[in-house]
Amino acid sequence: MRRPILAANWKMNKSAGEAQAFAEKLLPAIADASSLDVVIAPPFTALDRLGRALGGSAVELAAQNVNAEPAGAHTGEISVSMLLEFGCRYGIVGHSERRAIYGETNGQVAAKAKALQAAGIRPIVCVGETLEERDGAETLSVVGRQLDESLVGVAGKELVIAYEPVWAIGTGRVATPDIAQQVHAFVRERLGTLYGEVADSIRIQYGGSVKPDNAAELMAQSDIDGALVGGASLESDSFAQLVSIVARAVQA
Numbered sequence: 528m529r530r531p532i533l534a535a536n537w538k539m540n541k542s543a544g545e546a547q548a549f550a551e552k553l554l555p556a557i558a559d560a561s562s563l564d565v566v567i568a569p570p571f572t573a574l575d576r577l578g579r580a581l582g583g584s585a586v587e588l589a590a591q592n593v594n595a596e597p598a599g600a601h602t603g604e605i606s607v608s609m610l611l612e613f614g615c616r617y618g619i620v621g622h623s624e625r626r627a628i629y630g631e632t633n634g635q636v637a638a639k640a641k642a643l644q645a646a647g648i649r650p651i652v653c654v655g656e657t658l659e660e661r662d663g664a665e666t667l668s669v670v671g672r673q674l675d676e677s678l679v680g681v682a683g684k685e686l687v688i689a690y691e692p693v694w695a696i697g698t699g700r701v702a703t704p705d706i707a708q709q710v711h712a713f714v715r716e717r718l719g720t721l722y723g724e725v726a727d728s729i730r731i732q733y734g735g736s737v738k739p740d741n742a743a744e745l746m747a748q749s750d751i752d753g754a755l756v757g758g759a760s761l762e763s764d765s766f767a768q769l770v771s772i773v774a775r776a777v778q779a
C-alpha cells in the first residue's frame with residue numbers, strides 16, 4: 528500500500544515570520560498525521576525558520592525549485608546542497624508555473640530531479656495539460672510526453688509525481704474525481720512502462736484547487752495517493768483539515 532502524501536505549495540507567499548506562525552498553529556491541530564506524509568514547500572527564504580518551527584515534528588520540508596548544477600555562476604539560483612543544509616526532504620520540479628512563466632523544459636526538469644535524487648532528496652515531478660490541450664483531446668499524449676521526457680535518467684524509487692491540470696490550478700475549477708482518476712491511472716500505466724513493478728509504489732498526487740470540501744472524493748480514487756495544494760495550504764486551519772481528510776481516506 529502506498530503511504531499518502533499531502534504537500535503544501537506556498538508559491539511566492541509568506542515571510543519567514545508568517546511561516547513560523549503557521550507552524551505553531553498547525554502542529555497542535557494535526558495530531559492524527561501519523562498515517563501520511565505531510566510536507567510544506569515554503570519560499571527559500573522561509574526554509575530555515577519553518578524548519579526550526581517544525582523541528583521534532585513529522586512534517587517535512589520541500590523546496591519549490593532547485594538548480595541542477597552543483598555550484599557556480601548562476602545568479603539567483605539555489606543548489607541541491609543548499610537545500611540539504613536546511614533539511615529539505617522533497618523538491619518540487621516542473622511545476623506548471625515554472626514551465627509556463629520561466630520556460631522550464633522537460634529536459635531541465637529531468638536534470639533537476641536527478642540532481643535531487645543524487646543527494647537523497649525526493650523529487651515531486653509535476654505534469655499536467657492546459658485547457659487548450661484538454662479541449663483538443665491531447666491530455667494523455669501531453670502528459671505521457673512530459674513523463675517520458677521529464678523522467679529520463681530519474682530513478683523510480685522514492686519518486687513522487689503530481690498530476691496538476693493547468694486549468695484547475697488556482698482557478699477553483701477542480702477536476703472531477705473521475706477525470707483525475709482516469710489520468711492518474713494513465714500515469715501509473717506509463718510509470719509501469721518506465722519502471723516495471725516499481726510503478727505500483729510510486730505515489731501520484733493530484734493538484735489543482737484541492738480544498739477541504741472536495742478532497743475526500745478525490746482521495747477515494749484508487750490511483751490518487753495524496754494532493755499538492757496551493758491556495759488551501761496557506762491557512763493553517765484549512766491545511767489541518769486536509770491533513771485529517773487524507774488521514775481518514777487512508778483508514779477507509
Ligand code: PGA
Pocket residue numbers: 536691695696697698699734735736737755756757758759
Ligand atoms: P491550487 O495550486 O491548489 O491553488 O490550485 C496547486 C498548485 O499549483 O500546486
